[in-house]
Amino acid sequence: MGERWSAEAVAALRSVSTARRWRAGAVLFGVGDRSDHVLLIRSGRVKVWSMTARGAEAVLAIRGPGSVVGEFAAVDREPRGATVTALGPVRADVVSGAEFRRFLHRHPEVMFGMLAGVVARMRESDRYRVEFASSGVAERLARLLLELSREHGVLDSLGRRSIAITLSQAELAAAVSASREAVARVLRELRESGAISTQRRGITVLREELLVALADDS
Structure with a gap:
């Protein structure tokens, strides 16, 4: 409150x-x-x-x-x-x-x-x-993931934050005003870079600094 x-x-x-x-x-x-x-x-x-x-x-x-x-x-x-x-x-x-x-x-x-x-x-x-006017889908999604992990993240034994809410790709897309396909592509790129890992309707931030760098790159 x-x-x-x-x-x-x-x-x-x-x-x-x-x-x-x-x-x-x-x-x-x-x-x-x-x-x-x-x-x-x-x-x-x-x-x-x-x-x-x-x-x-x-x-x-x-x-x-x-x-x-x-x-x-x-x-x-x-x-x-x-x-x-x-x-x-x-x-x-x-x-x-x-x-x-x-x-x-x-x-x-x-x-x-x-x-x-x-x-x-x-x-x-x-x-x-x-x-929104000056950034792309990747930047907006990185900002959203940082916000969610900081406000709703649960720390594991390694200090990584798992986002403690279940949002589908469609819901993530709605939150950043993008298509589901665009969000799926960015999530795949973030996984390949080692920034995040994804589970069924769950996301863990592995390297926050990569998301911060992407979010600031607008």
Whole structure:
């Protein structure tokens, strides 16, 4: 939930929540839904995504344990702007929109923390647009793999990071706005260079410095 959330605030919010579980592939809520509840992810990871004007899937974010999902609809009471899908079994605390709004009034530090998060996302979006215009599929995929490994990676005994989420080649392609064929080609090249190894719906970063060099080569 971020360092701006005190243990007291988290406990207060969870005290008015209801625990719920979802199986892999389940839709927690969809774009256009009128619901306004908020989810506090306890375990598992979800994919936040939407459709482009051309009908292609665009992955907006991956959220895991400690994340708050769906807070925008709770604040502005507008329809959901994205779909959230479970990448595996997910357990979360569900807080009604009304309870969440009351919670924010009682904890202004969390409200300011949310505002800072919105600003950070806007800056990241601006940076991504600039990078997208000046880089190719290989550079964008390298940046994505670095981000995923650093945020969701699990270290093994050799210090290598295995990305602890299962994303298909099609989902990786959607995240970097490329074709599945282009992503498959880049993944093959990264394997041959020794930068990564791939398993069934899994990726391990073997030489992070190679990904960093590729990501910066734009």
